[in-house]
Amino acid sequence: MNFIGEKCVFCGEVFKEGDDVVVCPECGSPHHRECYKKENKCANIQMHTTGEKWKRVKVEEKAEKKVCPVCKFPNNPTDAKNCAVCGASFDDSEIDEEEVEPETLNINLSRTGFNPDEDMGGATLKEISMFVGTNTFYYIPVFKRMKDIGSKISFNLSCFIFPSFYFANRKMWLWAMIYTFISVILKIPASVLIMAESGVFSDNMLSIIYENQGFIESLESICGWGAWIFRLLLCLFANWIYFKFALRNLKRIRTHSDNESLNLNLVLAFGGVKPINIVIITLITLSLSLVSMVGITMFLNIISLS
Numbered sequence: 001m002n003f004i005g006e007k008c009v010f011c012g013e014v015f016k017e018g019d020d021v022v023v024c025p026e027c028g029s030p031h032h033r034e035c036y037k038k039e040n041k042c043a044n045i046q047m048h049t050t051g052e053k054w055k056r057v058k059v060e061e062k063a064e065k066k067v068c069p070v071c072k073f074p075n076n077p078t079d080a081k082n083c084a085v086c087g088a089s090f091d092d093s094e095i096d097e098e099e100v101e102p103e104t105l106n107i108n109l110s111r112t113g114f115n116p117d118e119d120m121g122g123a124t125l126k127e128i129s130m131f132v133g134t135n136t137f138y139y140i141p142v143f144k145r146m147k148d149i150g151s152k153i154s155f156n157l158s159c160f161i162f163p164s165f166y167f168a169n170r171k172m173w174l175w176a177m178i179y180t181f182i183s184v185i186l187k188i189p190a191s192v193l194i195m196a197e198s199g200v201f202s203d204n205m206l207s208i209i210y211e212n213q214g215f216i217e218s219l220e221s222i223c224g225w226g227a228w229i230f231r232l233l234l235c236l237f238a239n240w241i242y243f244k245f246a247l248r249n250l251k252r253i254r255t256h257s258d259n260e261s262l263n264l265n266l267v268l269a270f271g272g273v274k275p276i277n278i279v280i281i282t283l284i285t286l287s288l289s290l291v292s293m294v295g296i297t298m299f300l301n302i303i304s305l306s
Contacts, residue, residue, distance in 0.1 A: 133272030160235035
């Protein structure tokens with residue numbers, strides 16, 4: 001039996017031409033002979049008790065996707081030479097993104113039924129695809145609908161679950177900071193009650209809180225509902241905000257380009273995603289929360305002494 005392309009169940013390496021392969025007589029699992037000798041037993045010994053047999057991995061399951069070095073689209077191995085979306089050559093996969101020329105980004109949106117050269121309001125569909133980078137197939141139809149019918153509302157699940165993470169990851173720092181600042185402010189009444197229960201405040205501070213407990217609890221409820229409403233509004237308008245963000249930056253990039261083609265270095269710098277920003281916005285949120293707690297303590301301390 002030919003096992004070329006399959007994986008050794010012991011070390012996980014793919015069998016190549018000329019490899020010495022031994023097969024378990026009970027379950028049929030293939031091993032490198034040296035791997036089998038190391039343990040002197042089948043790596044799938046658990047199959048022996050259940051009566052299971054080793055099965056070949058389907059070609060489409062074991063074939064790894066080829067991720068485009070430019071637009072990050074996961075291509076099937078059959079598209080071996082060029083990306084199915086942007087047309088970039090996989091032969092250039094070792095080239096640093098900053099060295100890729102704009103001409104290599106021949107975004108083939110026509111395969112999805114869109115016109116790459118359609119004006120979206122100051123930038124073409126092709127240029128917006130370049131700017132978005134990941135999840136192009138989600139954003140382009142949404143942006144196209146917004147441009148065609150003037151709609152601003154669509155549901156963005158990522159933004160609803162983690163608003164600050166979404167905006168920071170997409171490099172929309174203004175909105176990331178707006179949400180973070182407002183969310184910290186809206187959590188202040190709840191933080192006061194939690195800190196009171198944890199014994200952080202002095203007796204004088206606690207007496208002030210207990211005297212106004214009803215008001216603080218009402219304020220906590222109002223702020224809680226306000227936080228959810230604000231989150232919902234953001235998730236409904238997040239795609240429109242991102243659409244306008246992309247157009248605004250593409251227009252700015254165009255002014256810094258020497259010719260009609262966009263400066264790809266700037267597109268990569270301003271567009272796409274940057275996961276490290278999630279860590280940064282998390283640290284900023286924790287810092288603002290700490291500052292708010294210190295501010296609450298100082299405020300109550302001043303009131304209790306007056």
